Amino acid sequence: MSKSPVLRRKPKAEQRAEMIEQILDAAEYLFSKHGLYGTTLKEVAQRVGVHHSLLNYYFEDKKALFDTVFARRAPVTIDRRMAALDQYELEAAGKPTVEGALRAFLDTDLDLYINGGEGWKNYAALGAQASNTPEGAALMDKHFDPLVLRLIGLLKQALPGCPEEDIFWGYHFVTGALLLTLARTGRIDKLSGGLCRSDDFEAVKDRMASFMAGGFIANCRRRAGV
Template identity: 45%
Template sequence: MSVIRTEPRLDRRTAILDAAEEQFAKHGYDGVTLRAIAKHAGVDVALPNYYFGPKRDLFDAVLLRRAEILNQARLEQLDACLVESERSPTVEAIIRAYLRPMLTGDHVREEGWKNYYALIAYVNNSPEWGGKLMTQFFDPLIERFIDALRLALPGIEDRDLYWAYHCLSGALTLTFAQTGRIDSLSGGLCHSSDLEDAYEHMVRFTAAGFESFRAEASSKKKGRP
């Protein structure tokens, strides 16, 4: 009987990362104590420090762990989308490439990914770290998507493009925060937890939003008719 023996070192490490991920996502950076993390991970209080150094470094480690995986998955989707369309992708296809990795495979099944996305939502909206950390971990990839969108919307002005992405990012962020607000607002008609439903609606909504900035002769100014 060949028991799979994962090294205890890695077990503890990932247990700490998992616990930290969950706690940070739920209560924010300052709302979490190392003792709470240690307790959830089933380890001693001093162990997080032994592996990751000070609290802040643990936070970064949590953020970094899945960022690379997510970026990789997104990049593959984008490349596939570009190849498939012979470099003439539709806006909708690009948005789907951007969002789909978050709703397929392990990302939907594993609790860890759910926590991670909630954490990203927290970071993205944090005035303290939003600018810095999101830029650091995700913006290089975002540039690729911006380029693709520019391809799909020839003649669009860059300022419009960036603001449109900003709107997409905001909608996505709020979705993954999973606050349950839409549940009560809609009287139980919609559910924060139904990511599939959220996905389809976000795609449609934001695709139309991007399209609205297509370069056209008129309607560039803001005045109402």
């Protein structure tokens, strides 16, 4: 008579890690839809299927949970884009272009949302949601400033003589367009009668860097009187 297989009980550390991941996934989804103030810990707990007191065991409060959700994926996109900018600068050999720098910065990030599954799309929407609040802006500063300044440095090389404030304004317009895209509001779907879709990141990747590069160049030439 054969013996029944013995089911291995997961170590407590593994159970804890899995539970935290479930909580972070649920919170990420809800924060991406409703923001920090529009989401409650009780709603997160209900989505996970646990009592809300368990969340207080792992996280001090809702803001601590929000910060952890925001920080979880940030190093992945930051490291990928830093590496892409480094590689592009090396390949450019002292002659970077605006579009080349923007493609390293934008396309590398968009690839995560194209290929990374629904979790990454939720994170994208969360970033768009968070960037319009003081708390979210502080997290952007904390995690993303070194990456942004790396891009700014390449743009300065690509646009010698361009007033520095115009390069920063250019980045401001780029990040505004990117965050609107990541929010996937569906507005462009309605305006275009279905010709464009707000979740078509492939279409955005094909167009955004070249469109924004044209804006940088035109503005700098206008300011220089060329």
